[in-house]
Amino acid sequence: xxxxxxxxxxxxxxxxxxxxxxxxxxxxxxxxxxxxxxxxxxxxxxxxxxxxxxxxxxxxxxxxxxxxxxxxxxxxxxxxxxxxxxxxxxxxxxxxxxxxxxxxxxxxxxxxxx
Amino acid sequence: xxxxxxxxxxxxxxxxxxxxxxxxxxxxxxxxxxxxxxxxxxxxxxxxxxxxxxxxxxxxxxxxxxxxxxxxxxxxxxxxxxxxxxxxxxxxxxxxxxxxxxxxxxxxxxxxx
Numbered sequence: 001x002x003x004x005x006x007x008x009x010x011x012x013x014x015x016x017x018x019x020x021x022x023x024x025x026x027x028x029x030x031x032x033x034x035x036x037x038x039x040x041x042x043x044x045x046x047x048x049x050x051x052x053x054x055x056x057x058x059x060x061x062x063x064x065x066x067x068x069x070x071x072x073x074x075x076x077x078x079x080x081x082x083x084x085x086x087x088x089x090x091x092x093x094x095x096x097x098x099x100x101x102x103x104x105x106x107x108x109x110x111x112x113x114x
Numbered sequence: 115x116x117x118x119x120x121x122x123x124x125x126x127x128x129x130x131x132x133x134x135x136x137x138x139x140x141x142x143x144x145x146x147x148x149x150x151x152x153x154x155x156x157x158x159x160x161x162x163x164x165x166x167x168x169x170x171x172x173x174x175x176x177x178x179x180x181x182x183x184x185x186x187x188x189x190x191x192x193x194x195x196x197x198x199x200x201x202x203x204x205x206x207x208x209x210x211x212x213x214x215x216x217x218x219x220x221x222x223x224x225x226x227x
Contacts, residue, residue: 004157033214035158043158043201043217056214091157093215100146100205100213105157 002026004106006092012112013082021077021109023092031095032075033103034067036060036088043091049075082113118202123222126192134187134221136202141182146205149176149187150215151198158201158217161187197225 005024013019025032034046047057049067066078075094079086089110093103119137126132138147148163162169162176164185169176175188189196199220205213 031213035215035217042219043152043215045214045216048214058214093157095213102148102160102163103158103215105159108157 004092004094004104006090006106006109008109009107010110010112012114015084015113016081019079019082019111021079021090021092021111023075023077023106024073025075025092025094026096026104027073029094029096029104031055032067032069033093033095034077035091035093035105037091037108038085038088046077046090079111082111084113087111087113118204118218120200120202120218120221122219123224125224125226126189127226128194129191132189132192132196132223132225134189134200134202134223135184136186137184138202138204139183141204142206144206147176147178147182147185148203148205148215149174150201150203150217151196152201152220153195153198158215161200163205192223192225194225194227197223199223 007022032049035043037043045058047061048055064080068076089108091108092106095101095103146163146165149161150158151161152158162171162174164176177186199222201217201220203215
């Protein structure tokens with residue numbers, strides 16, 4: 001069964017450093033998402049991406065964040081200068097067909113900012 | 115986004131049915147009702163969705179009230195693997211691209227052996 005994959009599973013970084021979280025969505029999907037979940041809190045939407053551009057973003061997704069689909073398979077989330085409060089699980093998701101079909105989530109990347 | 119209300123937690127015994135309720139009194143006519151769950155240390159997982167009629171799939175059933183102001187996710191025979199946080203989410207049906215999921219606190223389901 002096709003699945004969304006994410007790398008790395010755990011990333012430790014120093015405050016102020018740049019990180020890139022990588023995702024490989026399901027191959028024929030067209031809509032891509034990033035969510036995050038701070039430990040013990042709700043899953044929060046960050047951004048959605050369709051047709052090579054951001055289609056929606058939340059107030060969390062400020063200028064420190066960017067997304068890219070550099071080739072036909074990867075979807076990346078970059079945090080330019082990490083802060084302590086960026087420590088969280090980051091989940092990538094993708095959807096095929098229409099935008100409101102079910103979203104398939106990856107296993108997540110745990111980001112720890114020291 | 116229209117809001118949903120779920121109990122914080124529920125308990126069930128293994129192999130018994132579980133009915134997880136969700137209230138969404140401000141639902142609009144074009145909102146779909148989606149259910150996701152999150153097993154410990156995993157990403158959310160789609161369970162089922164519906165608009166007006168009751169729905170069944172291999173994982174669960176979704177019973178939607180006639181006025182659509184509430185719904186119930188039914189797990190017919192709970193297993194230990196069903197212990198998770200269950201989220202009831204309303205999603206707008208719109209033609210524009212991208213449709214975020216807005217997660218609430220969900221219901222923590224505990225399944226006792």
